[in-house]
Amino acid sequence: MSGVYKKIEVVGTSKESFAHATKVAIEEAAKTVKNTSWFEVAEMRGAIKDGKVSEFQVTVRIGFKIEH
């Protein structure tokens, strides 16, 4: 690691698991940001419907290198 990095906060959602919601967030971010290189889980929450988990929600801070 060298240079300067930026962190953005993205929330991924999934019907399956926290790991999958995390992947969803990372892959979506990669569509608009280049050089994403690490993530940190900031929060785990979710929605409930009819007494069951209907959605896992994971907030990740994603770090990426600033290019010139």
Next chain:
Amino acid sequence: MSGVYKKIEVVGTSKESFAHATKVAIEEAAKTVKNTSWFEVAEMRGAIKDGKVSEFQVTVRIGFKIEH
């Protein structure tokens, strides 16, 4: 979201994963509380037996609407 909500803290356990322990907590709570609508993960722990994870334990705060 509108009205007034209550949050309770429930610990779910699972031999499989954090996501499954979360589902166990939500589904058990739904047996006695109506209108459960969201959850927040407060803590993740677990038990070890013979050098392996024997149980994932997830504490979730569960929010539900107060009815009249």
Next chain:
Amino acid sequence: MSGVYKKIEVVGTSKESFAHATKVAIEEAAKTVKNTSWFEVAEMRGAIKDGKVSEFQVTVRIGFKIEH
């Protein structure tokens, strides 16, 4: 629980999920420490490669009984 315990901090990694990274940490620790009995998740992070999660990293505090 009775007696005296020690806690150590171990980081497990996995290409699959947070639960698997946790298992990896616990099983590695058990190779050198006896009596491991519980764990607490302290941090969840990960690495990104080519816009995808390449590794889940879970820091766990592992508790074990001190023997004489």
Next chain:
Amino acid sequence: MSGVYKKIEVVGTSKESFAHATKVAIEEAAKTVKNTSWFEVAEMRGAIKDGKVSEFQVTVRIGFKIEH
């Protein structure tokens, strides 16, 4: 203060302000719990609609004396 107290977590909502959402939570709790005597703000959030705050949400921990 003397004796034993219990704390419950309630979320009040309001279109006006954080203070009003707090009042809503306290007054609703008082309908089912006796002896409520203090509160602690645990979280402040809210909903947005059409680019404006549509709802202030305040989570309060409410303390009340346990009676016999």
Next chain:
Amino acid sequence: MSGVYKKIEVVGTSKESFAHATKVAIEEAAKTVKNTSWFEVAEMRGAIKDGKVSEFQVTVRIGFKIEH
């Protein structure tokens, strides 16, 4: 530990010590809740009268198994 657990928050008070206030909270909770099995100290405060500690106040989260 297996199954599903609930945590409640109780404040015990004592003129003697933090340990005694903790015991007071646990014993009071046991009068109305079955299967209490562990506690976590969440906060330690107290009251002062005539320049001396008149009361130790300990907030404990108490965990107990949900039965069917």
Next chain:
Amino acid sequence: MSGVYKKIEVVGTSKESFAHATKVAIEEAAKTVKNTSWFEVAEMRGAIKDGKVSEFQVTVRIGFKIEH
């Protein structure tokens, strides 16, 4: 809630109240970001002038859905 969301951090200021500073932040953000749907209060501060509050400052994290 479904899909992927981003959170940004905005500080609103007001001479009146914390609630008003929050509204200012939300309404300003809506000028450049679409789909804002919730906010979380991260910090409350303010400025003092001539011994009086001259400004309430509220930092809010604002969540909005990422569109394609």
Next chain:
Amino acid sequence: MSGVYKKIEVVGTSKESFAHATKVAIEEAAKTVKNTSWFEVAEMRGAIKDGKVSEFQVTVRIGFKIEH
């Protein structure tokens, strides 16, 4: 901002709102301390009487320049 500052912790109370309790704390502090220039909200609590909020209590850390 330059030089050296001190921070003190003051609790303001109000029957109206958190913003008003904050103002009360700032104005009281200004009676005995010169150069107060900013505040940070550290805690929000309150008292309940007859099932209604009887008092909002806001703890603020107040910063002021040390003079010579």
Next chain:
Amino acid sequence: MSGVYKKIEVVGTSKESFAHATKVAIEEAAKTVKNTSWFEVAEMRGAIKDGKVSEFQVTVRIGFKIEH
């Protein structure tokens, strides 16, 4: 509780217990500050000598009413 309060931070020490160190802090503060009415434990530490606890150290925030 009504009016305006100030909080100061005091560290009490004791060879006996956390509760005693707390009492020492409160009683010392009362020698120079009037109207002390509550305390909050902020930190618990201590010194070790010859492999034994030689001193319990408790940092308490002490609240007292500002008089005119």
Next chain:
Amino acid sequence: MSGVYKKIEVVGTSKESFAHATKVAIEEAAKTVKNTSWFEVAEMRGAIKDGKVSEFQVTVRIGFKIEH
């Protein structure tokens, strides 16, 4: 204090009090580590049996000088 120190995390248990559980942790650590010089309380928990506190558990971080 000068030189370099290490901190380890130890959990002491006691049927009596938090202070005693702390002493148990410190004295056990001293059996295998030299130069222990201070401790910081990281967590206070406990076990409940038959509706009474059966064990106080205190996690302490213990600092000691690294020798050559």
Next chain:
Amino acid sequence: MSGVYKKIEVVGTSKESFAHATKVAIEEAAKTVKNTSWFEVAEMRGAIKDGKVSEFQVTVRIGFKIEH
């Protein structure tokens, strides 16, 4: 301070010191963002190579005024 501000999170790196890594982050951010006016240190980490610090890494939240 008046108006509305945004905060972004930037990680600066340096072989020299935390202060230098902070400067690197601030100066890089200023290349693309106007009106940067304050920063808050959120995290300090670093890399190690051959048993020596090879890089100081400081995460700063940078505040800047939103213009029209």
Next chain:
Amino acid sequence: MSGVYKKIEVVGTSKESFAHATKVAIEEAAKTVKNTSWFEVAEMRGAIKDGKVSEFQVTVRIGFKIEH
């Protein structure tokens, strides 16, 4: 360490580094308070001017023995 201590919060500023801002705070405090013996860093912030760090600001809690 023995006896009773007080902690005060002071903010030092410097154009050079966090370490220097810390020294500035400690030396200023020593002008009016006797027996200062330790400090704890509570917060690191700073000001930006023309896209460069114009000031490092460090909030330190300073401990000193209360004399009679």
Next chain:
Amino acid sequence: MSGVYKKIEVVGTSKESFAHATKVAIEEAAKTVKNTSWFEVAEMRGAIKDGKVSEFQVTVRIGFKIEH
């Protein structure tokens, strides 16, 4: 990063700066632990003598790969 890592907590001290105290901790740890690869600052404190900073103390968590 792949495999399993351990984190240890070390306190470095220096008369010069936080950065130097950090280096001291890292270099001392490297004398007895192989493969140290990153550090996280956990706490910054220091000692005061004759009204001046006599020592900067930095607690770092140091991560290193576990070998077989």
